[in-house]
Amino acid sequence: MKLFTIGPTEMYQNTLEVKAQMVPYFRTKEFSDLMLETDKLLKKSIGTTEASQTIYLTASGSGAMEATVMNCFDQKDKLLVISGGTFGERFEDICRIHSFNYEVLKIEFGQKLTQEMLKPFENKGFTGLLVNLHETSTGQLYDVQMLSEFCQRNQLFLVVDAITAFLCDPYNMDKYHIDATIISSQKGLCLSPGLSIVILSKWMVKKVNQSKVKSLYFDFKDYIKNMERGQTPFTPCVGILYELNDMLKKIDQEGIERHLNRVRVLCENFRESIKNLPISIPNYPLSNSMTPIIFEKPIAKEVFEGLKNQYGIYVNPTGGKLKERLVRIAHIGNLTIEDNQMLIEHLKVFL
Numbered sequence: 397m398k399l400f401t402i403g404p405t406e407m408y409q410n411t412l413e414v415k416a417q418m419v420p421y422f423r424t425k426e427f428s429d430l431m432l433e434t435d436k437l438l439k440k441s442i443g444t445t446e447a448s449q450t451i452y453l454t455a456s457g458s459g460a461m462e463a464t465v466m467n468c469f470d471q472k473d474k475l476l477v478i479s480g481g482t483f484g485e486r487f488e489d490i491c492r493i494h495s496f497n498y499e500v501l502k503i504e505f506g507q508k509l510t511q512e513m514l515k516p517f518e519n520k521g522f523t524g525l526l527v528n529l530h531e532t533s534t535g536q537l538y539d540v541q542m543l544s545e546f547c548q549r550n551q552l553f554l555v556v557d558a559i560t561a562f563l564c565d566p567y568n569m570d571k572y573h574i575d576a577t578i579i580s581s582q583k584g585l586c587l588s589p590g591l592s593i594v595i596l597s598k599w600m601v602k603k604v605n606q607s608k609v610k611s612l613y614f615d616f617k618d619y620i621k622n623m624e625r626g627q628t629p630f631t632p633c634v635g636i637l638y639e640l641n642d643m644l645k646k647i648d649q650e651g652i653e654r655h656l657n658r659v660r661v662l663c664e665n666f667r668e669s670i671k672n673l674p675i676s677i678p679n680y681p682l683s684n685s686m687t688p689i690i691f692e693k694p695i696a697k698e699v700f701e702g703l704k705n706q707y708g709i710y711v712n713p714t715g716g717k718l719k720e721r722l723v724r725i726a727h728i729g730n731l732t733i734e735d736n737q738m739l740i741e742h743l744k745v746f747l
């Protein structure tokens with residue numbers, strides 16, 4: 397089996413080894429120490445300091461998105477949702493279900509998010525912006541600097557779903573004044589699914605600590621309090637937290653720049669290698685984590701099924717209007733240039 401999917405990804409050998417171990421009991425000093433060490437490494441790699449607070453949630457990414465909106469905002473806020481695909485729509489759904497006051501900046505497929513499109517939302521009393529920095533359903537990577545400046549100018553809290561941006565593309569929470577970052581274990585981190593993490597700036601921590609969220613499991617105040625001693629209020633996904641500690645140490649040793657460079661090299665090799673094939677790539681800005689490829693003929697489903705059934709190779713299919721033409725190829729996880737070339741050889745059979 398070979399995964400060119402964006403999550404779960406082709407896991408690294410070191411993660412598979414940690415995963416094979418017995419899951420220990422966790423209300424211990426040893427586990428607390430592991431969590432506090434993990435937290436330091438995570439904050440370093442995501443570009444923030446000890447003043448920020450981390451919430452370790454046992455939930456998928458969508459659970460963390462919902463929990464973040466519930467804890468960081470209330471009915472008095474006015475939210476702007478950047479919606480350019482299925483993950484942007486998920487933020488819309490969350491706002492609607494929780495009866496928040498929100499407006500949507502809709503981006504059609506193929507359209508690039510620009511400064512011009514933000515203009516109608518300047519000075520309109522918004523208090524928060526929700527964005528999936530890399531909209532994984534289309535592959536568009538938004539301009540974080542542009543969004544950050546918009547939020548600074550208009551005094552909005554900036555909430556970033558960086559689930560397929562962190563550890564894939566350069567990301568720095570403090571540099572861009574990001575108030576909440578959401579990440580998930582099975583994507584950029586290349587671990588088992590089940591853990592999601594929210595990192596809150598000190599300003600957002602202040603706001604969260606004054607909030608009155610109506611939830612037992614998703615009350616961030618409880619998580620912040622418990623994390624002072626390296627614990628979580630409820631039983632966490634202990635095994636994945638060991639995978640996380642191991643992965644962050646590995647990345648720290650390698651250096652984040654070198655890690656990102658490896659992803660970029662693999663990505664550029666893939667895009668270069670398909671240039672002469674009857675395949676196109678969208679021309680909006682893309683993340684290095686993944687390449688959306690559009691076939692000239694409606695063969696996407698056949699390619700997905702064929703690669704899976706004949707070769708045990710997995711790529712990401714896509715829903716919606718382009719489901720017959722678009723598949724997405726991931727460049728994160730334990731993949732090599734040889735793997736890229738092998739995939740392209742198999743793709744040629746369908747073309």
Ligand SMILES: *Cc1c(COP(=O)(O)O)cnc(C)c1O
Binds near residue numbers: 459483531557560580
């Ligand atoms: C994968 C992903 C999520 C979370 O999806 P889950 O299936 O709930 O883990 C959220 N946002 C983005 C941008 C993603 O790529």
